[in-house]
Amino acid sequence: MWPCYLLLPLALLGINVIIGVEGLDHHSVRTERISGSAGDVLEDNPVGRLKVYVYELPSKYNKKILQKDPRCLKHMFAAEIFMHQFLLSSPVRTLNPNEADWFYTPVYSTCDLAPNGLPLPFKSPRMMRSAIQLISTKWHFWNRTEGADHFFLVPHDFGACFHYQEERAIKRGILPLLQRATLVQTFGQHNHVCLNEGSITIPPYAPPEKMQSHLIPPDTPRSIFVYFRGLFYDVNNDPEGGYYARGARASIWENFKNNPLFDISTDHPTTYYEDMQRAIFCLCPLGWAPWSPRLVEAVIFGCIPVIIADDIVLPFADAIPWEQIGVFVAEKDVPYLDTILTSIPVEVVLKKQRLLANPSMKQAMLFPQPAQSGDAFHQILNGLARKLPHDMRIYLKQGQKVLNWTAGPVGDLKPW
């Protein structure tokens, strides 16, 4: 136990613990242990370290929405639904709210889908508001802290800003009622309005069975240097280029479309997953939002992610040392991507591959059904457990109000 107490002050000073080479594990494959700034936290077990109380909301907030559109279980925002299902049967759940450390409100705010399958965020603020009004009147725990010991899952494009367009999302800002709560979201960018201090970033949902079914033998030689499949120009919304991905994807295309080391195109091949397993580097540039499921796919398939998104906050950033695993390229350096990637020393490349091969790393990016130890559900709980114990200052005095219940656009105040 005592090494942990030694490590904690070091972590506070911001010193990273050097990764120790574990050598031969019980697997014959050499992998490296992942030690983040707080130690080997990926393998922590949250059971016993926290208690979560799940509010029982009427089914119009969750089950009925899901019944209306079961596509919500497959898209990349499905984490909110699976988290609810996980918590209902998890050992951290408690039925006695008085002993709970954290409170979870199961609202499926990203499940109102358009016919083409994409979520419409227009009613989400009202839905969230209505849910919070319900829990604040029916139970007294919300008013005790005005939500500071509550957490919500908001996996949409810009989190709790509830809009898909960045300018509008910034203008709206985070829903005022959620300002004190802990937000578990996929969006993360430093110094951005839509990322609160203390939020937990999670990976987007990617279907684990589908990815496992496309695995190829690991001795297939990796012969593609850089791989990417996706749009470079969004001709529908940004035909001139320069808006989409802040021009970074267009820059990749214009500079490297003729470079034989770069296997990039807008194709939709059926062998997409297999090709990723034959590539050494996989590009993960930003799109309309900085995050994408490509990061999860790259980690699962052992392809080193090349992250091109300025100031992005990656999933579980306090537990996973992403600088040692991926390659970060500034958007202004995109024209020199080939120089950057070829000048990485070979030992560094091999070390990154060993870190990626670590099964706990892959497990932490997935939301498997049923939940397994070390997976993303447990990492979320670990993150919540690391924030305990709550600072006493979050407990408000009787009658003290901090949040402004009438803030925000007028349309949000309409009941849902």
Added chain:
Amino acid sequence: MKQLTALQQQNRRSNSFRNGSSPLDSTVDGAIKSPATIFWLVIHGLCCLISLVLGFRFSRLVFFLFFSTSSSPSTTTIYSPIQETLPFSIPGRVPVERNMSRVVVGRHGILIRPWPHPDPVEVMKAHKIIERVQMEQRSEYGVKSPRTVIAITPTYVRTFQTLHLTGVMHSLMNVHHDLVWIVVEAGGVTNETASLIRKSGLRILHVGFDGKMPVLWEDRHKLESKMRLHGLRVVKEQRLDGIVMFADDSNMHSLELFDEIQNVRWIGAVSVGILAHSGGSEDGELQMVGGEDSEKEEKKSQVPVQGPACNSSNHLVGWHTFNTQPFLERSARYIGDRAIVLPRKLEWAGFVLNSRLLWEERLNRPVWVREIEEVGTDGEDVESPLSLLKDTSVVEPLGSCGRKIMLWWLRVEARADSKFPARWIIDPPLDITVPAKRTPWPDAPPELPSSSVEKVIITQENTEKRATKNTPRKKRSSRKRKHTTKVLDEHITSTKHSGDN
């Protein structure tokens, strides 16, 4: 893929809702419309009208540029190497109190570097990285502690030797493991063979074997067996440690074979596909004759396979071979015959041995192996390495119990008396100048003694028609190499017709 389509749809969705959302947003956002928003709406309408008139999209940004007093906004065309950020500021936007992010939302320029081509030094570095990663993959997931491969190849100088030996040489050069190549040459070591195999860069033991290669296939098979035994004797003398495999020079090997044979303990067998194809005969391919196959008429074109046979628990129970009896009358008798060359019951190529079987101390060796000196003496015909064993049931079946075929056996030869230029170099150039009957090629050099080589080639087409009444047929069962051998063989005949046109 779903994510890709979702992403595309997301973008399409945002387009369809961009127009739809503005009325929604305007109702949601504010009942009070500031003058600035009205102004921008008017500008937007104006731009739409202008676009209708002009026929292309007229950007509102142009108005922004007109009305702004900011210094030197350069164009945001694609080919600009200068970075541009023109933040599209929404009027009435409140600046954020917290640390201003360096990342600005809005239209950015597309950065292009001036010299678009890849730097060759970097490409080489990338290839080195790829090579190193693959080496690491092999050591992690491939064969652990690979042993040296000892390949024994009997050969002799003949027309097709370069063809066959180059194939084997390139296969061996691509093997990732350490390799020793023992080339046993009938008729003694010659410069011809030596110069050919020197180019490989492999570790080679070039050994000579007394005795000229006979013309009859039967005798040739026997001599080859003796040569292979001689190779094994070399392994024993030098105490080479590794896995012995028999790479006949006309066989085709897959690289997976060399990884699979690493699994052998003492002696193993792989399946060999038999390609016995004759180029000219009408009878076509051999059929796999077996009890169960006689009913299945549609499997006529199956390639016969020689190799281990296993039961359901993957233990060796017998051998797959095929009955050559029906084909004996039609098979080739002498080298260069136009008929099918039949393999023997079990070819040497299908067996691999641990070299320790040959020279290890008696105590450490398994009891079922015979001494190499005993084998092959007294004129005993050693048909396959099984003669080395007292008990043939110890053979390990490799390649998922013989189901995977990783090498193919083939015998293709030109006539024994066919001539070819030494080392395939025409030197000195021949001084036959036969004027061409046709118009010379447009860029053909003028008639000079040194250009007799081209003339010689042109002559071939003339002598083609008279080829029929020339020297007896040569076996031309190798389809691809037909052309070159024909040219040079015809050339030989044309030297006799120097006076003709």
